[in-house]
Amino acid sequence: xxxxxxxxxxxxxxxxxxxxxxxxxxxxxxxxxxxxxxxxxxxxxxxxxxxxxxxxxxxxxxxxxxxxxxxxxxxxxxxxxxxxxxxxxxxxxxxxxxxxxxxxxxxxxxxxxxxxxxxxxxxxxxxxxxxxxxxxxxxxxxxxxxxxxxxxxxxxxxxxxxxxx
Amino acid sequence: xxxxxxxxxxxxxxxxxxxxxxxxxxxxxxxxxxxxxxxxxxxxxxxxxxxxxxxxxxxxxxxxxxxxxxxxxxxxxxxxxxxxxxxxxxxxxxxxxxxxxxxxxxxxxxxxxxxxxxxxxxxxxxxxxxxxxxxxxxxxxxxxxxxxxxxxxxxxxxxxxxxxxxxxxxxxxxxxxxxxxxxxxxxxxxxxxxxxxxxxxxxxxxxxxxxxxxxxxxxxxxxxxxxxxxxxxxxxxxxxxxxxxxxxxxxxxxxxxxxxxxxxxxxxxxxxxxxxxxxxxxxxxxxxxxxxxxxxxxxxxxxxxxxxxxxxxxxxxxxxxxxxxxxxxxxxxxxxxxxxxxxxxxxxxxxx
Ligand SMILES: Cc1cc2nc3c(=O)[nH]c(=O)nc-3n(C[C@H](O)[C@H](O)[C@H](O)COP(=O)(O)OP(=O)(O)OC[C@H]3O[C@@H](n4cnc5c(N)ncnc54)[C@H](O)[C@@H]3O)c2cc1C
Ligand code: SF4
Ligand code: FES
Ligand code: FES
Numbered sequence: 001x002x003x004x005x006x007x008x009x010x011x012x013x014x015x016x017x018x019x020x021x022x023x024x025x026x027x028x029x030x031x032x033x034x035x036x037x038x039x040x041x042x043x044x045x046x047x048x049x050x051x052x053x054x055x056x057x058x059x060x061x062x063x064x065x066x067x068x069x070x071x072x073x074x075x076x077x078x079x080x081x082x083x084x085x086x087x088x089x090x091x092x093x094x095x096x097x098x099x100x101x102x103x104x105x106x107x108x109x110x111x112x113x114x115x116x117x118x119x120x121x122x123x124x125x126x127x128x129x130x131x132x133x134x135x136x137x138x139x140x141x142x143x144x145x146x147x148x149x150x151x152x153x154x155x156x157x158x159x160x161x162x163x164x165x
Numbered sequence: 166x167x168x169x170x171x172x173x174x175x176x177x178x179x180x181x182x183x184x185x186x187x188x189x190x191x192x193x194x195x196x197x198x199x200x201x202x203x204x205x206x207x208x209x210x211x212x213x214x215x216x217x218x219x220x221x222x223x224x225x226x227x228x229x230x231x232x233x234x235x236x237x238x239x240x241x242x243x244x245x246x247x248x249x250x251x252x253x254x255x256x257x258x259x260x261x262x263x264x265x266x267x268x269x270x271x272x273x274x275x276x277x278x279x280x281x282x283x284x285x286x287x288x289x290x291x292x293x294x295x296x297x298x299x300x301x302x303x304x305x306x307x308x309x310x311x312x313x314x315x316x317x318x319x320x321x322x323x324x325x326x327x328x329x330x331x332x333x334x335x336x337x338x339x340x341x342x343x344x345x346x347x348x349x350x351x352x353x354x355x356x357x358x359x360x361x362x363x364x365x366x367x368x369x370x371x372x373x374x375x376x377x378x379x380x381x382x383x384x385x386x387x388x389x390x391x392x393x394x395x396x397x398x399x400x401x402x403x404x405x406x407x408x409x410x411x412x413x414x415x416x417x418x419x420x421x422x423x424x425x426x427x428x429x430x431x432x433x434x435x436x437x438x439x440x441x442x443x444x445x446x447x448x449x450x451x452x453x454x455x456x457x458x459x460x461x462x463x464x465x466x467x468x469x470x471x472x473x474x475x476x477x478x479x480x481x482x483x484x485x486x487x488x489x490x491x492x493x494x495x496x497x498x499x500x501x502x503x504x505x506x507x508x509x510x511x512x513x514x515x516x517x
Contacts, residue, residue, distance in 0.1 A: 003171065021171035021212070024199070044200050045268055057241075057270045063196045064271065067171045068214050073274070111267065120245065125499040133403035134265025 005070040009033065010079025018067060023063035023071060026050045029076060037077040037106045039134075048083055048135030051107040052076045058114025060134075070119045077106035080113065083120070088155045089113060092148035100139035111135045117154060166202050169435035173214045177344050178511055183213045185346065185374025191215055192238070193276030196268050201281065206288040206297060208330070216273075221378055224249055230233035230384030233342070236275030236377045241266065243274060251411055252387040254495045255333040255412050259395040263329040265404050275377040278341070279369065282324040282434070283406055283465065285309065291360025295321045296365040305344060310406060310471030314425070315480070316464075317433040323363030326358055327436050333395050335436040336428035337386035337433065345375035354380065358435035365434075387425060389414035394490040397430070397504040407431035409480040410504070413450065413487035422446045422455070427488070432480055439463035442484070451492040453485070460484040 004016040009029075016028070021098070029035040029052070030043035043062045050062040053075040080087040089109050092098070099105040110130060121127040127147050132145065174180040184191050187208030193196060201207035206287040215221070221237040224246055232252070236241060243249060244260035258271065263277075286292035293302035293367055305323055313323040333352065338353040357369050371377070397410035410430035413517040425446035429437040441461035449455040460481040467477045486506065502508040 021169060022166050023391065043203065045196055045265075048265065048267060051267055058267050059271045060196070060265075063194075063199050063268075064191065065199060065212075065214075067170075068195065068216055069175075114270070115266065118245075120242075124501060130403055130502050131266050134267045136480045155402050 002019050003067050004071075006150075007066075007071075008073045009035070009068065010074070010076060015064070015103065021065070021067045022086075024067045025052070025054075025064040025074070028066045029061065029074075035087055037108055038110075039103055041107075047104070047107075047109060048111055048137075049107040051110040051135065053110060054116060056114075058111050071086065074111075075110070076095060077110055081107065084121045088152040088159075089116075091147065092152040092155070093145070096144040096148040097138050097141065098144040098148040099141050103118055104137045104139075108132070108137065108145055111131065112145075112152065115149065116153050123146070123153070167205075167208045167210075169202075169209050170211045173202075173213060173217055175217070177218060177274045177378065178212055180218060180376055181345055182249075183211065184376060186211060187373075189213050190277075193273035193279075193280075194239075194271035195225065195276075195392065196264075196272050197276060197280040201288065204288050205290050215376065229294050229396040230387070231365070232273050232382050234380045234382070236273060236379055237287060238274045239270060240264075240272040240274065240277055241269040242343050244269065248284070250499070252390050253382060254331070254390060255393040255395040255414060256330070256337070256382075258395075258499060258503045259329040259410075259412065260497060261313060261412075262395065262397045273409040275348050276379055277328055278334075278354070278377065278380065278495050279371075280326075281326055281368070283327045284324040285314070289399065296324060296361070296368070299364070299366045303392060306471065308471075310351060311473045311475075312406075312431075313470050313473055314433050315359040315467040315469060315473060316429075316437055317435065318468075318470045319361045319363070319365070321363055322361035322434070324361070324365070324434055325431055326433070327406050327431070327432060328408060329395070329397060329410060331358075332410055332430035332435040333393070334380065334382070334430050335415055335424040335438050336430070337389070337413040338383055339379055339386075340381045340383070342381060343371065343375050345367070345372055345379045349378075351381075355436070355438055360434050367446065368434075388416055388424070391495055392417055392491045393426075393495055394487050395489075395504050396487045396506060397488065398479060398483055402505055402507050409476055409483050411480070411487035413484070415446075415488070415491045417451050417492060420450050422449055422451050425459075425488075426457065427484065429463065429480055429484070432467070439484075441465070444489075450486075456485045456488040456492075457481075459488060 041047035190209035250257035392413035
């Protein structure tokens, strides 16, 4: 049984034919579309390394069945920068040492992008930590991650204000 | 993962027919089901994807003041719905204390209610497990069982139901709306999950093919809005299942409890309503003595099923705390660590 679906991935509409309905979004990205920025840590929803945005919402791509996502708009870490200009989250992670080995980082950054869009945390570091708890960092870079999220969020809010003015 | 057929019905009737075929499983977001299919503790031959069914993703306020939560409403969307969170703050708190933001963005209301036990032996195919394979035995009985049930278990199964969402829902008399071959029926959520008895493999009162289409909270459930909390003790502060949890809801007038609701999570194969404790609280002053007595009654029938006697005392303490916090009043805004006893919110700290 083969399935045909459409996905918009990082702005590009793609026709995808699945010869096997078992493919998760994570395996589709990594194994079939060569988008290996999204990482596989646990493959079971427990670490957050595979976080991507699905229709603007952060989700674990390891527990999402591709077949079920027909028509969805997906953003991965590869789609975040604006050409050669880093996304404010990417710059902030570098500036605040929000990583060490970097394995969890794409998931952390995509999760932070989702967190900022959800607008539930404000600038409160405790709320940010709680709402980033779906992303585990084996290197323990949590302090830098929290600071990076705070900084990027402030920058993005300021930029939106300027754009609106 | 075993191969399966994928079907995407376009109506509830089609979904019911497909789900009734032997070997079918209903697919919500898949955050529980796909996980189980990867490890083999679920091996469906056919996935019936209900996520595109029309009309199941709304939060509908009915004229009588009750609210109908569509089975496909995502956990995060329900918790952050302002009107819903204002009327049923402990339900929102329970949702926000569960899993992670990513999982809550995906997980559906129906899938949360129908999620399976986290008993490690249930998910390990080389272990004996009556729930997965009837009659094979229960390796948890003499195994790692510190997190297993202390209420309502049998020697055939000592598993717990892991949902946080279900705990305040059961306390607030939620009703499950079900669609099946014979049309629509309703069931108290309290009657949906079954205690193991001699048949732990029968996990719920749903018949093959039956689909949860909505959960309904009665208008009276909002009477508790100003005095209700969900508290959850975890082995880490966030992103962990409950060791024990409690939903408490009170109507207090001049210091006297007019009406009380209490349910426990993490203690049994179903969300556990503590009616004797509720009755004992009614008409009593909202006092530490009354809360301690309620906790005693709520756990009066508890028995360790293994290395978990400590859970009984923990459950008593979480009941006292949840009642105390409920009597103090629902916080104006959801606290930074929802459901956590480790929040730095004034008055809620574990070191008072
Ligand atoms: C790492 C991790 C941590 C977690 N932590 C918590 C936690 O702390 N607290 C908590 O409460 N939960 C927790 N969860 C569980 C999570 O809440 C569930 O996985 C989720 O709610 C399931 O929803 P779903 O839509 O993905 O369901 P699915 O995985 O799609 O389905 C789950 C089950 O329900 C059945 N089903 C789905 N929808 C319906 C319906 N409408 N009618 C009938 N049957 C249906 C499916 O057939 C399946 O058996 C955690 C999960 C993970 C992976
Ligand atoms: S406690 Fe229940 S689910 Fe766990 S191994 Fe025993 S029978 Fe299976
Ligand atoms: S790889 Fe998806 S959560 Fe770990
Ligand atoms: S930077 Fe190494 S795991 Fe987070």
